[in-house]
Amino acid sequence: MEKEKAKKQVFMNRELSWLKFNERVLEEAEDERVPLCERLSFASIYQSNLDEFFMVRVGSLQDQMLLGKKIRDNKTHMTSAEQIREILKKVRELSGRRDRAYNTLMEKLEPCGVRLTDFGRLSEEEKDSLSRFFQMEIAPLISPTVVGKRQPFPFLRNKEIYAVAVLETKNKKERLGIIPCTNTMVERLIPVRGQEGCYMLAEELILHYIPRVFDGYQIKAKSLIRVTRNADIDADALYDEDLDYREFMADLIKRRKKLSPVRLELSREMDGDVVETLCKYLDLDSTHVFRSQAPLDLSFLFQIQDILRKNPELFFEKRVPQKSPAFQEGRSLIEQIKEEDKMLSYPYESIRPFLRLLSEAAEDENVISIKMTLYRLAKQSKVVEALIEAAENGKEVVVLVELRARFDEENNIEWSRRLEAAGCQVIYGLEGYKVHSKLCLITRKAEGRVEYITQIGTGNYNEKTSRLYTDLSLMTANVDIGLEASAVFQALSKGEVVEKSDKLLVAPKCLQNRVLDMIDGEISRAQNGEEAYIGLKLNSLTDKKIIDKLIEASCAGVKIDMIIRGIACLIPGVEGSTENIRIISIVGRFLEHSRIYIFGRGQRAKYYIASADFMTRNTVRRVEVAAPVLQEDLKERLQSIFDTMLRDNQKAREACSDGEYRHVAQKEGEEPLNAQEYFYQEAYEKAGKA
Template sequence: MENTYHCYANRELSWLRFNERVLEEAEDSRLPLCERLSFLSIFQSNLDEFFMVRIGSLQDQMLLDKNARENKTNMTSGEQIDAALAFIHKLTARRDAAYNGLLEQLAEQGIRLLDFAHMEEESRAELEKLFRQDYLPLLSSFIISKKQAFPFLKNKGIYAVAVLSTKAEKKKIGIVPCGSEIFPRLVPVPGRTGCFILSEELILHFLPLLYKGYKVSSKTLARITRNADIDADLIYDEDLNYRDHMAEVVKKRKKLAPVRLELSREIDEEIIQSLCKNLKLDPKRVFEYDSPLDHSFLFQIEDQLRSHTDLFFAPRHPQPSPALDERKPIIPQIMQEDKLLHYPYESIRPFLQLLHEAACDPDVVSIKMTLYRLANHSKVVDALVEAAENGKQVDVLVELKARFDEENNIEWSRLLERAGCHVVYGIEGLKVHSKLCLITRKTKDGISFITQIGTGNYNEKTSRLYTDLSFLTASREIGLEATE
């Protein structure tokens, strides 16, 4: 029986192999420079989610039964975590090498990320002046002691950590939140065109100004990743309506246990042990990097280079579907024959036009739809609101358990309800992934249906990126099934 396990790949390691292929795109010198930057940033955001969801889930499983084994490779949760961490260490070393190689190529394009060791005295003085004026008044600092409890560190927040010492006292830890939501991530270096320093590196350099009376003997940047795997049904609160319950779930998730600590520099082992003790984190989950802790700023660098079209893939735009004439009403064309849209090669516009027509068509009595992930400025929601305001019966199932989109979906559900739509929130114990839209019309000839069945979310942005199918039909049989 044991030999059969060799036929399978572990789910977590298989996913890491997928993310390795994303990293390979960042390493591929045949690709345009800015596209490689994008892949590097995507690799990191993918890895963040892997720790929050998959490592978080395995950690929870260990607490329930550390001896339980998964049924493909017979590995326990602890063995899966150990194997994943070993693989991740190799991947992040490659990621750091790729990052530093890409920095050299960015320098050839006139974009440089500098540290203080590579700046003229005049630039350093101007940055200190900037720090004193714009940063110092907004920064908070903590010194961990018996009188000062260890502060709560936000998920994916960046913190400057200092080892503080005086002649009279033993070493203490100082922590300063670097506030990415307050400060711009890329800080232009005065007097150096195209040169920047990351805001957290600026804060780290000037830490002594926040800890007068102490010697900063060593320092690093730190970033915490927290478990995000929380079972909404398991902690269901019957005293709250489901939407308010999900809002509470989102709040609780932000405070779940850490699953990873990332550091930008080597620091005293004693301090690492102290951080892990306060965070209740296994030291095996500590990663030291030779690149920034958060690579999302690379997209801002890409924006600096938009005029250099050779640094990007040639743009690809969804084309009009040959099956539909967007200059004419969409409903009659679907009534005549079934239509199939193929995203992202074909545009989502005909479907959006269909919703708008349904919202205004006097023969349409109702629109029923499932919503999972939506665009930030959703034209789908606009059409549903328009339909409700025009007196149509609009029934919408909003899946609040769409991971990391819960807050967005809560706000969309409130907006839809205010417009007069009837909103429901999914099925207990299940997550509704189906993409189904049913438009019901009543004419002198009786009841008829337009049904859309899709593989992708009702999201105008991702329909330009992800490969999906959208089937449009006036089939009465399919309409009746959709009604059920």
Template sequence: MMDKAKGLHTHKPYYYNRELSWLKFNERVLDEAIDKEVPLCERLSFVSIFQSNLDEFFMVRVGTLTDQMIFSADARDNKTQMTAKEQLSEIFTSVGELLRKKDRAYLNLMSEIGEYGIELISFNDIEFADAVYLENYFKHSIMPLLSPQIVGKKQPFPFLRNKEIYAVALLKSKNNEKLGIVPCSSEVFKRLIPIPSDKNKYMLVEELILHFMPQIFSKYTIKSKSLIRIIRNADIDVDDAFYDEDLDYRNTMEKMIRERRKLCPVKMEYSRLLDEKVIVTLCKELKLNKDQIYYSEAPLSMSFISQIRDKLHGKKDLFYVRRVPQNSRYVRSSLSMMEQIEAGDILLSYPFESMQPFIRLLNEAGENEKVVSIKMTLYRVAKNSQIVEALINAAENGKEVVVLVELRARFDEENNIEWSRRLEDAGCRIIYGIDHIKVHSKLCLITYCDGTEVKHITQIGTGNYNEQTAKLYTDLSLMTANQDIAEEAAQVFNRLCMAQVMEETHHLLVAPKCLQNKVLDFIEEEICHADNNEPAYIGVKMNSLTDKTIIDKMVEASQHGVKIDLVVRGICCLIPGIEGYTENIRVISIVGRYLEHSRIYIFGTPERDKMFISSADFMTRNTVKRVEVATPIYDTAIKDRVRTMFGIMLHDTVKGRELCRDGNYYRREKPQEESEVISSQAYFSNEAYLAASKNV
């Protein structure tokens, strides 16, 4: 039924396993670290991004599969029919290959960095005077801060923190052998230790600690020593696992965060050849199998890379050319934002255009005496959020401010908890969403009175209300005075306030009940056009495609002759080009300087198409298990702009990879004519700069 070597389902050959597809995405991230056309320091950053991505993958996806293997061993992936055990086996094998590729990339990059004078060195590479300095530094600045432990009958195996580095040693004393463990992570001492004879040479603090393990465990003989780092399961369902009637929801989330830190390990890496006895002991204590343990030639944590980048910041050729979000050509700084939106819809394209017009809209609404209320959903916000400050200011000015703060935004819970307190203290009305359904929509509704008439301005976006990610992620943000859209947006907020969801819509697509079904209807319409020998087309841009119901409908559409173009950055469980199934489907992935994050849905040919931008990927968790909102694009000029953007992304010959029928992604051959070479992100950035220069 299933080709285990490739993760392909052979009965229905157009399915691909979700987890293995994600690993292919992270390999595309790693490929950016190898691409010589990417500046050197940026390539180094891609190694770090690869590692942080993989850490989260193990914390969430591998953690979920590990639990499933224990509690639902017979459950199978609904597309490839793989059990959790089979998926984990494939994952562990693939990860081993990826980590070896990562090690090669890192070592090559550090060799190139060395040509610019920056080096990470070991004790084998230093002069005597430097060795003396480092030993004194260790004795006086490091050792007093360490908390070594020997594991024995009276000293139980310690709790190892998630993602932190530990030095471990096999200790021998007379006829006894014990395990020594030393935490190497601390906010007190530096990760990079400068070498006195050369200010551009450094040693990692964990390497220094490892070298002086004989001094730490002076009464023992060190038989072997290594550095280790573990990743723990972080997959907790707050609704199912930690709902406590005696706690309010915010306290429940705080309890969940504490519990998450204690979950079982799912992966370990080590950086030296470990004695087999140590491996056996660690496997037993951490409850890991050997296939969850990986050897690494590269440092176990890449957190120091930002410091290396900082030390080379003066060498401009090692970095991307500086780009900042530009003022939109469609926005006039001298005019009121509310008046401009009343005059016509405005679309912002991040990070090429600035988020400031939207922030200006919020600030203006908070000060405008006509404004009655501001309602907004918050999922992930910046640490020092201008958007939240604008909402606080509006509340303090007497506006009704209703904010749904989704505390279940994974790994951003603590930040959201703190902001929810500040909003509440300022007089905002706070909602925490609906049990078992995350609110992932990006929706803002401003209500004001113009004489006796009640009017609205609605903003709907594909990305979070976060000024920092708006400089790094590609997203779209629509601001409109369309009253049909506003009325349905108001209904969405009313339902949320009553812990309900939308049952029916006419303009917006609103999950969990009014998105997937409408998407299926739109696909069916294209099938009907194709059956009538009329041109039929579907174009979708998203982060991930896993929704089996939508995949099956797309396959049906392909079989009827509908042309389908998909720009899918990450997971794609649909294999194109399979004869008899998906030969009319094309899949492109773009991985580049910015994280592709916008979602665009196009159903139909240009003269009749229905077009939406959305917060929702075509993943079951988005389409039927979350509150998501897609807004139609009604403005003709904006539709033309979005259609053009989609076409440019689809024909990206620099950062676009094409998914082929063998389940692998391939770079496209670059055209011989330079004018035909397209890097979509560079194109949009250059376009924004050119438009801004003309708009001054």
């Protein structure tokens, strides 16, 4: 029993670990060292992250409970009900911090010339102006509902705001009045005439004038409300082979918008009976109800940022992705990659060389085919434009578009139609496996022999996120890698997965087992008294098999450094099990997204970049690709990136043996180091020298 208790303390529940990550995002909104308008971004991101967490993770746990499944977390052995209870407790605690952070930000905005107001702070003239605005611009667009025998409780759309009032009739009966507040015809921020930079939220204006809308009733109580709905649908479980897959996915998106609620938020305190009535209509447990002092939707903070753009001191210093010195202007990119492997590091370096590579391939008479896996794309995608151009030029273009990329399904459906219309062969993924790999293969035939240019990335082919996310993109003419990439596409075209690979690590069959083998290799070295090392940069660590093997490696004396932005189900620094493991998380200006695997030190070290986190869903339930970095200068660059991040003493938080994350302290005499700013400065200097 004692042994089992000791073993459990090295594991962190996945959902609670994610909440700790989102807490780190909230800390950025609280941090006075972060420019004011950037703090607004972090506050809004915290909320949107939490929305998605409830829609997907809490929704999934709720489904398990409703189906009566006795599923326990395989690391902490918590049941679904226990996890939900702890989630709600932690979210309630964080909600108070979020409200305080929001109020602080609003106070700091006032000296900058922007403020949100309420009716208690307005003059009679200003109130009259807003009254006329409501009557002329908003009231004609309102569609109120009075819930009763002849009027059922309306369907409340996911994440939209509604004004709710308890109405008392003349004969003292109570009714519920509901008004939708989300309307594309009305701006969310309504200017107050006579006060420059003063605004009122549209939903607050509607709530204030709700007595006018329900003028035959006495208003007993009122509040704004917002419902978050479950979005966790298993597409593969519902798919019927007789249906067109693309049309099935389009229908699935519509169905998702109507799933059961998982959270109700209120802007005002309301009588318990009223809340109980709302919960009854929504079929929601009252423990899932949250009272918020901050607005129920913080996306308007981005509008405030736009208003204040003229004040550069309120924002991060402007940074622009730089030209990579690895590429020479005016020369064929294909020829340059044939000479030596190339690697781009986003957002510090521009994605343009890769886009130029695609355009060059589209026009190159020696190119036979271009094959790509697409998971998330920009709204206006230059990648798709290049693929369409290639198809129109007679190239064979094979594109796997993953229609199950959560919350990007509609965008991907539309791109798949355009690609198909242009003559590209479009594949829609595999049954049972999402295709999450970032793989592009250009096949050429020159001088009687076949050549491959292979690109493997850690992030999506998305020009917008390449300026916001840190990612790596490797381009190589290595024949062995090209042949294995070709085997991946052949398998995908047949609806199969790769059973065996040598150079590439290809999930679901050839990644987890190869990683475990390489960890075993380091364990053997440690047991033989040799230096043994593992370095991992990931978004998340949840795979129980890999975690157990890392614990075994730590116990054997292997030194393990991990940079994990989000979920980490392993607690480091626990004596007797994880004392040789260090975990840091960097949450800063850019979203850390690149994955790097390092096994060993010095000349024998193996380096990989990958699309896969060490989550079971990535390692055994998706098609993922990790590529070896074989060129010495690129290995050195990866090691330098990794080591620099480990030294970050500005944005890094270290996971401690008690399960908490604490800021890495800047030691006496140590220079301040913000790794992300360091990499940007380095990119500027290298581009300048080039």
